[in-house]
Amino acid sequence: MLTFEEKLNIIEEFPELEKKEISLGRVNFHYEESLYEKKIVVYRLHPNGNGFIFAGEIEGYPTDEKGMVNIKELGADEIRTLLREAIDSLSLSPAEKNPVMEEWLNDNDQSLVLMREEDGFNVYAEEQLEGTFNSYEEAVNFLEQEGFSRL
Template sequence: MLSFQEKLAIMESFPQLERRDVSLGRVNFHYEKSVIEKKNVGFHFHPNGNGYVFAGEVEGYETDEKGFVNVRDYTEEELRSIVEQSIQSLTGDAYWEEGQEEKWFDSDRNELALKYEDDMWYLFSGLNLEMAFETYEEAREYLREEGFHRL
């Protein structure tokens, strides 16, 4: 397990994050450029070893109800990876590349594909175009309102 100081050094190595000391010796790491309401990438890093990273928009992580993952036992590589993915997920449109695609599913396992082409986000059901959006945030909001989520 990384020490508190090692975790802080890793978090502070990301110039996009702003350190904020909070109560009881805990430290948060704020990402001001987040395109969604969530601004804390790192939350309640504590000398006892606990610390949380927001992964609510990142696939492949089991999160708590607020979208955080406990990184207490993470290695340096694992911590760096989840922080990079968290920042990328909160950056929104800026991380999309031409032809990039995301799969979204509803509770009945229906699948929609969101694809970025020509500075637009297109929503497909199979080969059928369902909708088009000017921003990723619009597409994500629509999909969530319709009961879809990413895996």
């Protein structure tokens, strides 16, 4: 297990994180450039070596209900990788994380394009916006009701 100082040195390799001292010798590290309300990337790093890294926007990590991964037993490379992924996950919009661009056709060979943009889904006929939807499911429902099917 890495010591508190070793973990601190690893975390401080990421200049985009800002150190915030809290109680009992613990520290948090904030990512102020986050595109989300979530700003704390490293949570309650304790002098005993325990602490957490936010992975709530990353797939493949076992997280608690707050989206945190306990780093007490992680090695240096694992911490670096997790930190990079955490920062990246807070730097990308939903459209950048999970892009959608699909072409849909109807029986008359008319085509529409479904795209994820910002926090919603838009349907275009060439350059003209045909509809804006809050979810992928809503957009698909609209397209299917209009007689379109995915290519």
